[in-house]
Amino acid sequence: MSLFPDAKILDIDLTSGQVIKKTVPGNIFRLYPGGSALGLYLILQDMPAKVDPLAPENMLVFSVAPFTGLNISGLSRMAVTTKSPLTGTIGDSQGGGFFPVYLKGNGYDAVVFRGKSPKPVYVYVNEDQVEIRDASKMWGKVTGDAEALLRENLGDDKVEIAQIGPAGENMVSYASIINHCNRANGRNGTGAVMGSKNLKALVVKKIINTKPFDPEAFKPLAKSVKQKLEENECVAGLGEFGTDGDLEGFSDDGFLPTRNWNTGYFPEGAKAITGTTMSETVLKSRDTCYACAVRCKRVVEIPGLVDPLYGGPEYETCGTFGSYCCINDLPTICRANQLCNMFGIDTISCGATIAFAMECYEKGLIDTKDTGGLNLSFGNTEIIEPLIRMIARREGIGDLLADGSKKAAFKIGGGADELSISVKGQELPAHMPQYKPAVGLIYAVNPFGADHQSSEHDTFLIMPEDSIERKRLAQIGTTAEYDNPFVIDDDKVRFAFDSQCYFSVLDTLCLCQFVWGPSWELYGPDDMIELCKSGLGWETSLFELMRVGERRINMMRFFNAREGFTKEEDILPERLFKPLLDGPSEGVQLDKEEFYKARNLYYSFAGWDMESGNPTESTLRKLSLGWLLDK
Amino acid sequence: MNILLNDTTIEIPDDYCLKDLLKLKGYRRAAVIINDKHILIREYEKVILKNNDAVKIVRISGGG
Numbered sequence: 001m002s003l004f005p006d007a008k009i010l011d012i013d014l015t016s017g018q019v020i021k022k023t024v025p026g027n028i029f030r031l032y033p034g035g036s037a038l039g040l041y042l043i044l045q046d047m048p049a050k051v052d053p054l055a056p057e058n059m060l061v062f063s064v065a066p067f068t069g070l071n072i073s074g075l076s077r078m079a080v081t082t083k084s085p086l087t088g089t090i091g092d093s094q095g096g097g098f099f100p101v102y103l104k105g106n107g108y109d110a111v112v113f114r115g116k117s118p119k120p121v122y123v124y125v126n127e128d129q130v131e132i133r134d135a136s137k138m139w140g141k142v143t144g145d146a147e148a149l150l151r152e153n154l155g156d157d158k159v160e161i162a163q164i165g166p167a168g169e170n171m172v173s174y175a176s177i178i179n180h181c182n183r184a185n186g187r188n189g190t191g192a193v194m195g196s197k198n199l200k201a202l203v204v205k206k207i208i209n210t211k212p213f214d215p216e217a218f219k220p221l222a223k224s225v226k227q228k229l230e231e232n233e234c235v236a237g238l239g240e241f242g243t244d245g246d247l248e249g250f251s252d253d254g255f256l257p258t259r260n261w262n263t264g265y266f267p268e269g270a271k272a273i274t275g276t277t278m279s280e281t282v283l284k285s286r287d288t289c290y291a292c293a294v295r296c297k298r299v300v301e302i303p304g305l306v307d308p309l310y311g312g313p314e315y316e317t318c319g320t321f322g323s324y325c326c327i328n329d330l331p332t333i334c335r336a337n338q339l340c341n342m343f344g345i346d347t348i349s350c351g352a353t354i355a356f357a358m359e360c361y362e363k364g365l366i367d368t369k370d371t372g373g374l375n376l377s378f379g380n381t382e383i384i385e386p387l388i389r390m391i392a393r394r395e396g397i398g399d400l401l402a403d404g405s406k407k408a409a410f411k412i413g414g415g416a417d418e419l420s421i422s423v424k425g426q427e428l429p430a431h432m433p434q435y436k437p438a439v440g441l442i443y444a445v446n447p448f449g450a451d452h453q454s455s456e457h458d459t460f461l462i463m464p465e466d467s468i469e470r471k472r473l474a475q476i477g478t479t480a481e482y483d484n485p486f487v488i489d490d491d492k493v494r495f496a497f498d499s500q501c502y503f504s505v506l507d508t509l510c511l512c513q514f515v516w517g518p519s520w521e522l523y524g525p526d527d528m529i530e531l532c533k534s535g536l537g538w539e540t541s542l543f544e545l546m547r548v549g550e551r552r553i554n555m556m557r558f559f560n561a562r563e564g565f566t567k568e569e570d571i572l573p574e575r576l577f578k579p580l581l582d583g584p585s586e587g588v589q590l591d592k593e594e595f596y597k598a599r600n601l602y603y604s605f606a607g608w609d610m611e612s613g614n615p616t617e618s619t620l621r622k623l624s625l626g627w628l629l630d631k
Numbered sequence: 632m633n634i635l636l637n638d639t640t641i642e643i644p645d646d647y648c649l650k651d652l653l654k655l656k657g658y659r660r661a662a663v664i665i666n667d668k669h670i671l672i673r674e675y676e677k678v679i680l681k682n683n684d685a686v687k688i689v690r691i692s693g694g695g
Contacts, residue, residue, distance in 0.1 A: 233662055233672035246661060249690050253637075459689050463662060467669040520662070 004030040004538065005066055007038060007109040010130060012123060014197050015056060015115030019130045029109075030538075031624055034065030036092045037508040037552040038110055039081025043090075044555060044631060049562035053085035053189075054171055054196035056116035062103065062162070062202060063110035065510040067535040069101040069210035069290070072222040073522065074515025076101050076290035078162075078185065079507060083563075084448060085196075086173040086189040086349065086404050087424040090559040092448045093176070093190045094507055096289040097183035098206075099160045105207035117198040122150060122163075126205040135200035140166060142342035143178045144309050150203055163201035164191040165344030167392040171195050172402040174349035178341055182287075182297070182311025186346040187426065188448055213537035221523075221530055225293045228522045235522050238296040238514055239286065243315035244275035251323070254585025255435040257428070258323040259378055260355040261421045261575055264432055265583025269328025273318045282334055284308050289512070294522070296514060306334045313337035313347070316452075319430030320351025325358055326378040336384050343392035349404055352427035354387055356405035357397070359419045365412050372396040421573045424449040424565075431457065433576050434588050437488035438496040441598055444570045445613075446500075447556035453513055456499035458485035458492070460519045469519040475542065476502055476518050476525065488594055493601045504549030550606075551623045554615045557608070558628050567613025570599060632682040649678040652686070662689040 004026035011020040024032075024041070032041040039061035051057045060082040068075055078100035084091030103111070106125050113123075117132070120139040124131045137153070138146040143165045151157055161179060168175035168191030175191030176184040185191075194200075212218035229236060237245050250256035251270035258266040271277060278298065285308075287297035298312030313321070313333050321327060321336040340347045354376075360366045361376035368375070372390075374383045374397070390398025400408050405420035405427055421428050426449025433440020436458040443450040460469045461482045470481070476498045480491035502518045505511075505528075516523045523531070525542050532538040532545070577592045603610055607619035620628055633640050636656075643652065649663060649670060663670045664687040670678055680686070 231671055231673065233675075236672060237661070246690050249656075249661065249688075252656075253690070462687070463689055464664055464667050464669050467662075467664075469662070 004033075005536070007066075008107055009042065009110045009112060010108045010125065011112045011114070012130070012132070013115045014113060014117040014121065014132070014199060017132055019132075029066075031548070031551065033508060033548060034068070034109060035063055035077075035079040035094075035508040035510045036081045037548065037555070038063045039079055040090065040552065040555040040559065042110060042112055043081060044559065044628060047083075051083060053083045053088070053091075053193060056114070056197065058083050058193055058196070060113040060190070060193050060197065061110055064100045064104045065508070066109065067210060067531070068104040068510050069208055070212055070218070070222075070535050071291050072218075072531070073225050073292040073294060074512035075510070076292065077510040077512055078103065079510060080177055080185040080190040082190055082193045084188040084190070085171065085192045087426050087449045088563060089424055089448050089565060090556045091188035091190055091193070092507070092556070093185040093187045094453070095177070095179065095183050095185035096512060097180045098290045099162050099179040099183070099204065100510060101208055101210070101290045102160045102204045102206050105209050106204050111202060113197055113199060116196065120198050120200050122201040122203055123199070124154060124159075124203045127207065138200050139169060142166065143181050143344060144307070144342060146200065147181060150201060154203065156205075158206040159203050160206055161201050161203050163344070164194045164199075165342055165392070167343045167345045168192055168195035169200075170392065170394045170402070172345060172391060172394065173404050173407070174346040174353075176340075176344050176346045178344050181309050182341055183289075184341070184346070187348065187451070189346075191344050212535050214534040217530070217534035221527060221534060225522060229293055232520070232522060234520045235294055235514060239294045241275035241279055242296055242298045242312070244273075244278060244298075244313065244318045245315075246275070247315060247318055247322075248274035248276070252584070253435070254580065254583045254588070255432045256323050257319060257430050257432055259326055260324055260359040260419060261428070261573070263581045263583055264434070264585045264588075266323040266326070266328075267583070269323065269326065272328045273322040273330050273333060275315070277330060278312070282306070282330060283312070287311065292512070292515065294514060300334045302331050302334060305331055306338050310338040310341040316429050317347040317351065320348050320355065320427075321384065323430070324351055324355035325384070327381055327384065328379070329381050332381040332384055336388060339385060339388045343388065345388065345392060348429055349427045350388065350391065352421065353401050353405045353408065354384070356408070356419050356421070357387075357401055360412055360416055363419070365414050365416050366397070370397055418574055421575060422450065423572065424569050426450050428573070433572060434580065434585065434590055436485055437590060437595065437598070438492050440572060440576065440590065440595070441488065441493065441496045441602060442500055444572050444599060445602055447553065447560050454500055454503050455496055456503070456517070456519055458482075461485070461492075461495065468524070472524040473499075473519050476546065488598045490601060493598050494605060497602055497605045498546070500553065501546045501549035504552045505545045508548055508552055547623065551625060553606075554620060554623055554625060555628070557615050558620065558625070561612070561614040562631070567599070567603070570613055634680055634683065635685045637686070637688055643680065647680050648676055649680060650675040652680060656688075663687070664689065
């Protein structure tokens with residue numbers, strides 16, 4: 001018998017209606033212990049290359065980790081893995097809330113969906129009882145209304161629901177999966193894949209039964225959160241002011257993406273949309289994920305305009321709908337956030353694609369004939385709501401924008417491609433590579449497009465050597481110190497790769513990256529190892545965990561290589577290599593030669609082929625992935 | 632008196648504590664280093680700034 005638990009998988013073929021329960025043996029599960037690593041393992045076992053992301057042959061996997069649901073902060077996350085309709089690469093999106101805990105509580109580590117239902121359905125899971133049920137009445141409804149109908153249909157309030165809205169039904173390329181009406185598996189268009197399968201929702205009975213392996217050893221780890229929170233200014237600030245807490249500060253420094261990334265300075269609007277203003281004006285309450293002490297989630301309310309059911313905007317949402325679009329009106333952003341959660345749309349890609357459209361409009365590449373009369377000038381608050389609705393329904397110009405800025409640019413032509421600020425078709429989040437070049441490097445090489453939560457950010461390397469952040473980073477091999485974040489040298493590349501492997505572990509173990517991490521977070525590397533031991537009985541090491549993270553990244557790159565991706569797609573938008581236009585960062589730019597030299601060094605550190613940028617046979621074998629060579 | 636805040640000289644009143652400075656600048660989610668020493672959050676009210684102190688603010692950025 002393996003020392004590691006077996007993974008329990010629910011495998012549902014929506015074409016035939018067949019439901020199979022199977023296991024992945026513990027000795028295999030240990031290599032892919034949850035999250036998107038488990039999702040990738042299941043997909044690469046069965047799914048051939050070159051599948052259309054919206055075809056029945058695409059697989060869609062919801063997955064958690066073996067200890068999801070333990071009573072400790074930051075253990076309530078879920079991965080959704082599939083082939084992305086937005087990027088054509090592997091798709092990976094992470095979300096939190098309560099749903100992941102109940103999914104695990106029902107006894108499952110992953111739910112796999114294959115095929116396509118002939119009519120709209122939802123899947124209800126109550127431990128061994130698994131039903132595919134009619135969702136015709138919920139189809140076309142926004143998430144809040146559909147939640148109410150699903151509960152009514154089941155005659156049970158004690159369920160949690162992960163669902164798509166109308167955007168997923170209409171296969172908007174950046175449609176998200178929403179749970180609790182306000183938590184999103186947001187990126188990569190996983191909601192569109194759900195829609196392509198006629199799958200409205202996955203509904204799970206509220207059951208919690210995850211217990212620690214060694215309760216006596218686990219208890220002090222869980223209890224230490226109070227003291228850790230009192231001593232950690234970064235995470236305490238997250239709780240008090242949300243992820244948007246320092247948006248104004250980014251603008252002050254000149255690194256808040258503004259006007260579709262033409263500048264990093266938004267003096268006319270940053271204060272109006274920053275987290276402190278939100279706290280002082282529209283904030284109704286702070287919300288939490290399961291058992292989490294941080295309480296970073298915002299709940300906002302504006303009578304007649306914004307319903308607290310749909311939560312509140314994060315930093316990224318305030319960036320993309322705010323500074324990207326030169327919108328300095330917080331109620332408009334809160335409304336946009338609500339609409340995205342109602343329709344099931346990723347707020348990053350949606351806001352960024354609207355900013356792209358605004359620049360196309362101002363440059364004369366599109367006009368009112370294309371927009372149905374809408375004036376898409378930067379700063380026009382009036383067009384945000386109609387555009388989101390048109391995108392969700394694929395109406396008018398919304399149909400063009402529903403596939404993201406890169407594909408829209410291809411159709412618009414006339415140089416519009418230079419205005420799409422995206423990597424592999426996924427729009428950049430609100431962190432500027434000119435300021436954080438290691439983050440920019442990961443934007444470029446990340447298998448599923450630009451992502452800000454796939455590695456640690458450069459800024460922590462300017463902290464003193466004796467700070468807890470630097471001491472933790474030293475544990476994963478980062479010892480270099482910098483006076484400023486702008487440098488991209490050998491040590492920074494190693495930092496980028498190693499911290500990417502660490503974050504990849506977090507996305508495998510479904511740990512929240514605001515609570516668990518390699519530097520500023522509440523729990524560091526030693527704590528993560530202790531969690532594996534006391535929580536699961538897994539006698540592991542930082543070495544094994546980093547390998548887990550590296551394995552996941554290589555599986556993703558292998559998936560992409562099968563689809564034809566090479567290093568030619570590992571590129572940043574040209575705009576980042578041009579001087580910023582004004583403000584404190586005026587003139588700052590990434591050095592192209594230096595950046596691509598760093599990318600090549602990254603490939604060599606990763607053990608990837610220098611010509612293709614893809615994993616070599618020896619690297620795959622080193623990571624116990626030799627079985628992929630037969631795929 | 633003057634302090635160096637992220638490489639820029641600014642003037643602040645005497646007897647100014649770190650918490651006052653953060654409030655003045657509107658910084659809500661940041662780590663603070665004064666003269667190469669990391670200041671813990673529980674020390675913010677106790678730390679009185681001195682003339683020519685070099686204060687470094689490291690902004691924490693995360694997503695959502």
